[in-house]
Amino acid sequence: xxxxxxxxxxxxxxxxxxxxxxxxxxxxxxxxxxxxxxxxxxxxxxxxxxxxxxxxxxxxxxxxxxxxxxxxxxxxxxxxxxxxxxxxxxxxxxxxxxxxxxxxxxxxxxxxxxxxxxxxxxxxxxxxxxxxxxxxxxxxxxxxxxxxxxxxxxxxxxxxxxxxxxxxxxxxxxxxxxxxxxxxxxxxxxxxxxxxxxxxxxxxxxxxxxxxxxxxxxxxxxxxxxxxxxxxxxxxxxxxxxxxxxxxxxxxxxxxxxxxxxxxxxxxxxxxxxxxxxxxxxxxxxxxxxxxxxxxxxxxxxxxxxxxxxxxxxxxxxxxxxxxxxxxxxxxxxxxxxxxxxxxxxxxxxxxxxxxxxxxxxxxxxxxxxxxxxxxxxxxxxxxxxxxxxxxxxxxxxxxxxxxxxxxxxxxxxxxxxxxxxxxxxxxxxxxxxxxxxxxxxxxxxxxxxxxxxxxxxxxxxxxxxxxxxxxxxxxxxxxxxxxxxxxxxxxxxxxxxxxxxxxxxxxxxxxxxxxxxxxxxxxxxxxxxxxxxxxxxxxxxxxxxxxxxxxxxxxxxxxxxxxxxxxxxxxxxxxxxxxxxxxxxxxxxxxxxxxxxxxxxxxxxxxxxxxxxxxxxxxxxxxxxxxxxxxxxxxxxxxxxxxxxxxxxxxxxxxxxxxxxxxxxxxxxxxxxxxxxxxxxxxxxxxxxxxxxxxxxxxxxxxxxxxxxxxxxxxxxxxxxxxxxxxxxxxxxxxxxxxxxxxxxxxxxxxxx
Numbered sequence: 001x002x003x004x005x006x007x008x009x010x011x012x013x014x015x016x017x018x019x020x021x022x023x024x025x026x027x028x029x030x031x032x033x034x035x036x037x038x039x040x041x042x043x044x045x046x047x048x049x050x051x052x053x054x055x056x057x058x059x060x061x062x063x064x065x066x067x068x069x070x071x072x073x074x075x076x077x078x079x080x081x082x083x084x085x086x087x088x089x090x091x092x093x094x095x096x097x098x099x100x101x102x103x104x105x106x107x108x109x110x111x112x113x114x115x116x117x118x119x120x121x122x123x124x125x126x127x128x129x130x131x132x133x134x135x136x137x138x139x140x141x142x143x144x145x146x147x148x149x150x151x152x153x154x155x156x157x158x159x160x161x162x163x164x165x166x167x168x169x170x171x172x173x174x175x176x177x178x179x180x181x182x183x184x185x186x187x188x189x190x191x192x193x194x195x196x197x198x199x200x201x202x203x204x205x206x207x208x209x210x211x212x213x214x215x216x217x218x219x220x221x222x223x224x225x226x227x228x229x230x231x232x233x234x235x236x237x238x239x240x241x242x243x244x245x246x247x248x249x250x251x252x253x254x255x256x257x258x259x260x261x262x263x264x265x266x267x268x269x270x271x272x273x274x275x276x277x278x279x280x281x282x283x284x285x286x287x288x289x290x291x292x293x294x295x296x297x298x299x300x301x302x303x304x305x306x307x308x309x310x311x312x313x314x315x316x317x318x319x320x321x322x323x324x325x326x327x328x329x330x331x332x333x334x335x336x337x338x339x340x341x342x343x344x345x346x347x348x349x350x351x352x353x354x355x356x357x358x359x360x361x362x363x364x365x366x367x368x369x370x371x372x373x374x375x376x377x378x379x380x381x382x383x384x385x386x387x388x389x390x391x392x393x394x395x396x397x398x399x400x401x402x403x404x405x406x407x408x409x410x411x412x413x414x415x416x417x418x419x420x421x422x423x424x425x426x427x428x429x430x431x432x433x434x435x436x437x438x439x440x441x442x443x444x445x446x447x448x449x450x451x452x453x454x455x456x457x458x459x460x461x462x463x464x465x466x467x468x469x470x471x472x473x474x475x476x477x478x479x480x481x482x483x484x485x486x487x488x489x490x491x492x493x494x495x496x497x498x499x500x501x502x503x504x505x506x507x508x509x510x511x512x513x514x515x516x517x518x519x520x521x522x523x524x525x526x527x528x529x530x531x532x533x534x535x536x537x538x539x540x541x542x543x544x545x546x547x548x549x550x551x552x553x554x555x556x557x558x559x560x561x562x563x564x565x566x567x568x569x570x571x572x573x574x575x576x577x578x579x580x581x582x583x584x585x586x587x588x589x590x591x592x593x594x595x596x597x598x599x600x601x602x603x604x605x606x607x608x609x610x611x612x613x614x615x616x617x618x619x620x621x622x623x624x625x626x627x628x629x630x631x632x633x634x635x636x637x638x639x640x641x642x643x644x645x646x647x648x649x650x651x652x653x654x655x656x657x658x659x660x661x662x663x664x665x666x667x668x669x670x671x672x673x674x675x676x677x678x679x680x681x682x683x684x685x686x687x688x689x690x691x692x693x694x695x696x697x698x699x700x701x702x703x704x705x706x707x708x709x710x711x712x713x714x715x716x717x718x719x720x721x722x723x724x725x726x727x728x729x730x731x732x733x734x735x736x737x738x739x740x741x742x743x744x745x746x747x748x749x750x751x752x753x754x
Contacts, residue, residue, distance in 0.1 A: 035309035047637030049074035094642030099208030101174030130301035148288035151272035175207030189246035210400035226257035315676035331648030358398035365649035411483025419490035469513025489570035562597035601640030618713035619734035713738030
């Protein structure tokens with residue numbers, strides 16, 4: 001018996017040892033940390049308002065984004081150096097022109113309704129992807145908030161008091177009160193009180209980026225029955241009142257609850273927001289936060305974010321690298337917002353995505369990353385474009401709070417998003433219906449800049465693109481012409497895929513006419529040949545090709561001729577030919593990047609560094625991608641406005657080692673920043689590994705795909721998502737790898753058969 005027991009013990013020990021060894025071996029393929037722990041929402045907040053990232057938490061593509069607001073806040077509503085005024089439930093993150101900031105609440109001890117009368121110094125502030133917390137030192141009052149998709153729950157920890165309170169302000173919003181240079185107004189507001197602890201109502205707002213007015217409805221409940229309640233406006237406080245209505249435009253109105261609290265007593269507040277109705281807000285609240293369990297809502301947010309962020313696992317021991325990467329990935333998943341069943345004019349089962357702020361910013365990187373990591377969401381967005389077209393007869397680039405903005409920053413870039421999803425085989429879309437959206441844009445839009453608030457033609461010369469393939473000199477005329485040309489290419493690409501041969505040839509040929517804007521005589525430093533502008537008679541207009549024109553200015557939008565002279569994503573080989581050949585082209589592009597003529601603080605430059613691949617200089621692409629990652633991204637923020645995930649998703653692609661030519665079926669390869677990257681797709685994984693990777697070893701020496709030599713510096717989407725195993729060997733010096741490329745372009749479409 002004793003012998004038998006000894007054998008059992010020995011066998012058990014051996015089994016445990018074997019399991020340990022195999023477990024350790026298995027762990028080499030798994031990260032030993034939780035990605036969500038490395039999201040730092042202070043990145044993009046601590047850079048003096050440059051990035052404009054919202055510090056408050058939200059769920060992936062969630063509708064609400066509760067966040068603190070301060071005096072002298074930036075377009076995100078918040079400055080880390082200022083006392084906290086209160087908390088708004090809706091925000092637009094990373095944008096260069098603010099929006100939202102309502103429905104505003106201010107937890108207090110006392111009852112101060114003045115706009116600046118309850119500002120509080122702060123301490124113990126923290127922020128994660130799933131929760132924000134702070135102590136309002138003026139009141140010794142702790143505030144924490146965690147979100148669901150259309151709702152949020154606050155945990156308020158009061159001191160002992162007979163005047164603990166919560167102020168609700170329906171009028172308050174960012175364009176009116178935090179960043180008034182934006183301009184805004186409130187023309188309608190109603191607030192109602194149920195004395196048992198519920199407040200509900202709505203406001204009608206204008207202001208911020210985008211056109212028109214919109215209504216925001218809300219319902220809020222408290223876990224503790226108030227001892228007192230009332231409403232307030234410019235005339236003061238009315239105790240016991242259970243309803244207040246806005247009588248004068250922009251007049252502040254609101255309501256309050258007051259409680260008796262013991263020391264460190266917790267009062268929970270849950271609030272839901274809807275763009276549809278109070279009834280819908282109540283429904284969201286009952287579905288998403290039915291109980292007073294703050295911790296369960298918080299845990300759900302943690303689980304959802306970890307599921308999303310774990311789709312990309314990076315293997316690096318550098319903590320700062322993890323923070324920058326996972327925060328960038330987090331930023332890429334915040335906008336646009338899924339507002340299915342929450343916008344007026346759409347049925348419950350009609351998908352609709354909102355806060356495209358704007359597609360001009362996001363089509364290059366946000367949507368290609370969505371196609372890769374969340375193809376179902378990409379499919380849903382294309383279906384939402386179809387639904388908007390059916391309902392509204394248009395699908396503009398900027399769509400905020402359920403309203404199309406008439407003025408565009410550039411082209412009809414919804415076309416590029418649809419093309420990107422189509423060529424990459426996204427499922428679940430009626431592509432013939434999607435093509436109708438594109439064809440409408442190609443045949444009825446392409447109107448150039450017609451000013452703000454007007455969908456028709458006020459300037460006939462601006463609308464000449466469809467006739468001649470370019471727009472005569474004027475506001476953004478040249479950059480819009482170039483973007484329209486690429487839009488036409490994207491339409492042609494889908495037309496060919498759907499067997500629409502006549503349309504394919506028509507739009508493909510029109511997409512080539514950007515060449516009219518090329519001026520061989522335009523000069524900068526030692527280089528000649530740049531995109532310029534033409535007058536109505538087709539004569540070149542002399543411009544300063546090094547000057548960045550700014551927003552809504554002549555010729556170019558937020559870029560110079562240097563930047564836009566490298567924006568021909570469908571005809572890079574033609575561009576190289578016009579520039580004098582591959583060697584001159586590479587030298588010119590390198591010079592533009594070295595001297596800051598090509599500005600990576602805005603999206604038109606995003607593809608520029610990867611054009612070196614077309615000139616058989618992938619080494620220069622690697623060099624500049626690493627330079628940009630090292631010098632433009634930090635623990636403080638992003639290059640320029642973060643732009644609704646655009647900058648974050650640029651970094652994610654760059655750090656993973658490949659980059660999309662958005663709207664097309666290819667990625668450029670430049671090698672990863674880490675020794676290993678695992679990308680979890682729906683049905684398989686992509687594995688990217690790199691030997692000798694380091695700060696100095698940034699050049700690809702060799703590459704294999706699934707164990708076989710891969711000598712081209714690009715790969716198709718299909719090759720990538722079929723479980724690709726890419727292995728790079730990196731080095732400190734250039735090599736001859738990838739120097740014999742021929743990458744598919746517009747001409748390849750003409751050469752291929754249906």
